Amino acid sequence: MDKLRIALFGFDSYVSQIPRYREAFIELDHELRFDNPNIIYANDSTGYVDAIKLKNTFQDALLILHFLDIPWHMPNIQKQTESLVNNYLLKADIIAANSEKVKKDLSQFIPNKKIHVTYDIAKDVYLDEKIKKDNIFLYVGRASDPVKRFNLVRESLLKIKDGEKNIKICGSQNPHFGNYLGIIKDQELNKLYNSSKYVLLPSVSEGIGLPMIEGMICGAIPITCSDNLTAREFSPPDFICEPYPQSIVNKIEELNKEYEAKRKIALEFGKKYKIQFDKKNIAKNIINIFNLAKK
Numbered sequence: 001m002d003k004l005r006i007a008l009f010g011f012d013s014y015v016s017q018i019p020r021y022r023e024a025f026i027e028l029d030h031e032l033r034f035d036n037p038n039i040i041y042a043n044d045s046t047g048y049v050d051a052i053k054l055k056n057t058f059q060d061a062l063l064i065l066h067f068l069d070i071p072w073h074m075p076n077i078q079k080q081t082e083s084l085v086n087n088y089l090l091k092a093d094i095i096a097a098n099s100e101k102v103k104k105d106l107s108q109f110i111p112n113k114k115i116h117v118t119y120d121i122a123k124d125v126y127l128d129e130k131i132k133k134d135n136i137f138l139y140v141g142r143a144s145d146p147v148k149r150f151n152l153v154r155e156s157l158l159k160i161k162d163g164e165k166n167i168k169i170c171g172s173q174n175p176h177f178g179n180y181l182g183i184i185k186d187q188e189l190n191k192l193y194n195s196s197k198y199v200l201l202p203s204v205s206e207g208i209g210l211p212m213i214e215g216m217i218c219g220a221i222p223i224t225c226s227d228n229l230t231a232r233e234f235s236p237p238d239f240i241c242e243p244y245p246q247s248i249v250n251k252i253e254e255l256n257k258e259y260e261a262k263r264k265i266a267l268e269f270g271k272k273y274k275i276q277f278d279k280k281n282i283a284k285n286i287i288n289i290f291n292l293a294k295k
Contacts, residue, residue: 003029003030003031004030004031004038004039004287004290005030005031005033005035005036005037005038005039006025006030006031006032006033006037006038006039006040006041007032007033007034007037007039007040007041007051007054007061008021008022008025008032008041008043008047009040009041009042009043009046009047009048009050009051009054010042010043010044010046010047010066011043011044011046011047014183015172015183016043017043017044017120017121018043020121020123020279021041021043021121021279021282021283023279024121024279024280024282024283025283027280028280028283028284028287030287034054036058036061037054037058037061038061038062038290039061039062039064039286039290040054040055040058040061040062040063040064041064041066041096041286042064042065042066043066044066044068045067045068045084045088048065048088049088051063051065052088052091055091062093062094062289062290062293062294063091063092063093063094064092064093064094064095064096064286064289064290065088065089065092065094065095065096066095066096066098066118067089067095067096067097067098067102067106068098068102068207069098069102069105069205069206069207069230070102070105070106071147071204071205072105072205073204073205081109082109085109085110089106089109089110090110092114093114093293094114094115094116094289094293095110095114095115095116096116096117096118096286096289097115097116097117097118098117098118098119098120098207098208099117099119099207099208099230099233099234100117100233101229101230101233102117102207102230103115103116103117116285116289118282118285118286118289119208119276119277119282120207120208120210120277120282121277121278121279121282122210122213122214122217122273122274122277122278122279123186123189123190123210123214124186124190124279125186125189125190125193125214125217125218126190126217126218126274127194127217127218127219127267127270128190128191128194128218131191131194131195132195133194133195133196133197133219134195134196134197135162135166135197136166136167136168136192136195136196136197136198137153137157137163137166137167137168137196137197137198137199137200138167138168138169138170138192138193138196138198138199138200138211138215138220139153139167139168139169139170139171139178139199139200139201139211140169140170140171140189140199140211140214141170141171141201141203141211142171142172142173143169143171143173143174143175143177144173144175145173147203147204147205148202148203149202149203149204149225149243150175150177150202152202152225152243152244152245152248153167153177153200153202153248154175154177155245156245156246156248156249156252157178159245159246159249160249160252164177164178165178165179166178167179167200168181168192168196169181170182170183170184170189170192171183189214190218193214193215193217193218193219193220194218194219194220196215196218196220197220197221197259198220198221198222198223198252198255199211199212199214199215199220199221199222199223200222200223200248201222201223201224201228201231202223202224202225202228202243202248203224203225203228203231204225204227204228204243205228205230206228206230206231207230208230208234209222209224209228209230209231209234210277212224212231212234212235213234213270213273213277215266215270216266216267216269216270216273217270217271217273217274218270219263219266219267219270220266221239221255221259221262221263221266222235222239222266223239223240223241223248223251223252223255224239224240224241225240225241225242225243226240226241226242226243227243234269234273235269236265236266236269238255238262238265239251239255239262239266
């Protein structure tokens with residue numbers, strides 16, 4: 001494969017996708033540069049404006065805009081989405097949709113042939129059988145974001161003996177509940193996934209919900225809610241419940257009765273997702289999109 005020149009745009013921090021893309025493309029022996037690129041890739045909407053500007057300068061480059069989700073529960077979302085499509089997405093050569101659900105949603109506004117599914121990159125977590133499972137509930141995410149519905153976590157665990165004592169929370173926002181750890185390094189997060197029985201992800205909407213994916217890779221069971229359509233795409237049906245505190249409690253009690261059997265299901269999905277969400281495989285998918293577009 002010829003060495004490609006790739007310009008990356010988007011939110012760039014330790015917890016974002018950009019460092020993982022950077023590592024993957026370098027490991028695949030491609031160049032990262034803004035001068036005369038072959039591919040201009042914006043991983044999220046924060047990079048769209050600069051990516052489009054660079055495309056105007058280097059018009060032979062393939063402009064790929066990655067799109068996370070359409071949160072249909074939000075007010076005026078139809079109008080907001082149409083504005084985003086007209087001002088940004090239609091200027092792309094390719095739209096990289098975060099899931100099949102997102103691709104289907106976008107096809108209402110954009111020709112289907114322009115849309116390819118490209119997942120987010122999971123953190124470099126792995127199954128460590130040496131780590132014993134404890135009675136830990138794990139929450140990874142922005143606890144103050146209404147979309148994440150941390151209130152369901154709080155209200156359900158208050159109904160469970162030692163529920164508040166046994167939850168560990170990772171993210172940039174302190175919910176003042178349970179054991180808040182802040183933003184932690186991937187190695188520590190890997191230990192937490194491996195030692196936790198359950199990963200709680202009650203969001204109403206997600207691009208993918210990487211804690212669900214990463215949890216299953218490490219043998220933790222994710223609990224998600226039925227009104228999150230993306231969860232239905234990636235989660236085994238046994239792990240989905242109605243979006244109410246008592247429904248979450250009932251689901252935990254149900255899973256506890258057959259925990260080892262249900263954990264095996266999570267592990268089966270996790271083995272598949274370890275490959276599908278690997279940084280090199282995601283980067284290769286982008287290269288394949290480029291090669292198909294240039295034929």
